[in-house]
Amino acid sequence: MTLFAAIRLPKEVLFGKGQRFALPSVAKRLGQRALICTDERFAGTSIFAELVAALNAVSIETLVHDRVLPDVPRDTVALCVEEARSFAPDMVIGIGGGSCLDMTKCAALLLSHGGSLADYYGEFKVPGPTIPIIAVPTTAGTGSEVTPVAVISDPDRTLKVGISSPYLIAAAAICDPDLTMSCPPSLTAVAGADALTHAIEAFTAARRGADPLLPQNHVFIGKSELTDYFALLAIKLLGRSLETACKEGSNEDARADVMMGALAAGCAFGTAGTAAAHAIQYPAGALTHTAHGLGVATMMPYVMNYNRSASMTEMAEIGQALGLDSTGRTKQEMAEAAIEEIRRLFQAIGITPTLADLGLTADKLDWTAEQALSIDRLIKNNPRPFDIDAMKRLVRAAYDGDLAAAAL
Ligand SMILES: NC(=O)c1ccc[n+]([C@@H]2O[C@H](COP(=O)([O-])OP(=O)(O)OC[C@H]3O[C@@H](n4cnc5c(N)ncnc54)[C@H](O)[C@@H]3O)[C@@H](O)[C@H]2O)c1
Numbered sequence: 284m285t286l287f288a289a290i291r292l293p294k295e296v297l298f299g300k301g302q303r304f305a306l307p308s309v310a311k312r313l314g315q316r317a318l319i320c321t322d323e324r325f326a327g328t329s330i331f332a333e334l335v336a337a338l339n340a341v342s343i344e345t346l347v348h349d350r351v352l353p354d355v356p357r358d359t360v361a362l363c364v365e366e367a368r369s370f371a372p373d374m375v376i377g378i379g380g381g382s383c384l385d386m387t388k389c390a391a392l393l394l395s396h397g398g399s400l401a402d403y404y405g406e407f408k409v410p411g412p413t414i415p416i417i418a419v420p421t422t423a424g425t426g427s428e429v430t431p432v433a434v435i436s437d438p439d440r441t442l443k444v445g446i447s448s449p450y451l452i453a454a455a456a457i458c459d460p461d462l463t464m465s466c467p468p469s470l471t472a473v474a475g476a477d478a479l480t481h482a483i484e485a486f487t488a489a490r491r492g493a494d495p496l497l498p499q500n501h502v503f504i505g506k507s508e509l510t511d512y513f514a515l516l517a518i519k520l521l522g523r524s525l526e527t528a529c530k531e532g533s534n535e536d537a538r539a540d541v542m543m544g545a546l547a548a549g550c551a552f553g554t555a556g557t558a559a560a561h562a563i564q565y566p567a568g569a570l571t572h573t574a575h576g577l578g579v580a581t582m583m584p585y586v587m588n589y590n591r592s593a594s595m596t597e598m599a600e601i602g603q604a605l606g607l608d609s610t611g612r613t614k615q616e617m618a619e620a621a622i623e624e625i626r627r628l629f630q631a632i633g634i635t636p637t638l639a640d641l642g643l644t645a646d647k648l649d650w651t652a653e654q655a656l657s658i659d660r661l662i663k664n665n666p667r668p669f670d671i672d673a674m675k676r677l678v679r680a681a682y683d684g685d686l687a688a689a690a691l
Pocket residue numbers: 322324325352353354355379380381382383385421422423424425426427430431432433434435443462463464465466467470473474477575576
């Protein structure tokens with residue numbers, strides 16, 4: 284069998300305690316005028332003031348946009364770009380959670396190619412390179428620092444929208460776990476569970492190699508040995524340390540594991556993609572106004588049980604990566620144990636166990652299923668196919684909290 288693989292990553296990924304101090308030297312190689320996108324919370328910290336001063340000290344001029352909002356409302360991007368145009372930045376630095384990093388990608392896109400964001404919704408619509416992006420995450424979750432994706436909310440659309448293009452991959456990612464020490468337990472849990480969901484969905488993804496699902500423009504997307512490596516690394520690190528990071532926020536080793544786990548998960552799903560848990564979160568999140576990470580994590584055990592028959596080998600490997608003992612266990616038993624462990628872990632860190640607890644109402648279950656099924660790129664990447672009845676059964680099972688029914 285011919286081996287096909289691809290992975291797209293930033294040119295430079297720096298990871299470790301204190302690595303934020305490398306920002307000036309990284310930026311110096313990329314340009315001289317930096318637009319910095321962050322939010323009010325981080326802009327008010329002494330860490331931020333120090334970083335801006337350090338950039339200025341190496342003669343990088345800066346313009347700070349400090350009004351990034353969660354989930355990046357569309358019009359806030361236009362405002363940021365309007366303000367920045369006369370400054371003529373030659374790079375954009377994002378410092379903050381996934382929302383700040385996604386704002387940074389969108390600003391770089393519009394500053395480089397003009398138009399409005401809607402011109403680029405979907406996959407592979409960005410026509411060429413943007414001014415360089417430097418991504419400095421302060422949450423450990425989205426993986427946006429290494430992915431080709433930006434997610435925004437558009438008031439004209441019910442569901443959030445994504446822009447995905449290899450041109451949106453940051454030139455450099457700087458991951459300093461110290462920046463996550465201030466995350467409260469709930470944010471640590473929700474972001475970390477999003478990361479674990481990225482890793483699991485990337486590892487069990489349906490698209491692989493020379494697959495008929497490959498888009499016609501020959502950009503390889505899909506799971507491969509390369510993305511599997513990062514996915515399993517992420518599952519191992521998050522499995523062993525996410526609970527500790529949530530319960531002991533000052534534990535530096537756990538914070539580092541979780542941030543490395545989120546980074547590795549981003550390296551995996553940036554090329555392998557995600558699947559049904561993400562597809563169902565889009566409508567469920569739009570209806571319940573709940574955080575992305577919370578919705579995907581609520582769905583994950585049910586989606587795993589639905590997929591178990593199609594991905595038995597992968598689920599058993601996930602069990603091993605989670606550190607479960609495989610002695611005397613069949614592959615099926617290991618796969619079941621992996622699902623149970625994800626359910627236990629998510630419950631232990633306070634993830635809502637059912638769609639009902641997330642706030643979804645029974646009259647919206649069919650609509651949720653229909654919308655989820657319409658997100659083609661995610662549904663086609665799910666290892667077990669769906670028709671509308673199967674999707675409705677899965678959504679119903681997750682609403683009722685009936686894990687066994689999800690497998691039917
Ligand atoms: N681009 C991608 O590949 C990708 C992947 C998954 C999710 N997303 C998107 O990312 C967004 C979610 O990002 P997120 O989970 O990082 O949260 P976020 O960026 O939306 O931030 C949530 C809140 O956490 C606060 N916060 C951030 N860092 C903090 C810290 N160190 N200490 C205390 N508070 C802090 C922020 O100020 C904000 O109030 C969503 O819009 C989601 O759709 C993008």
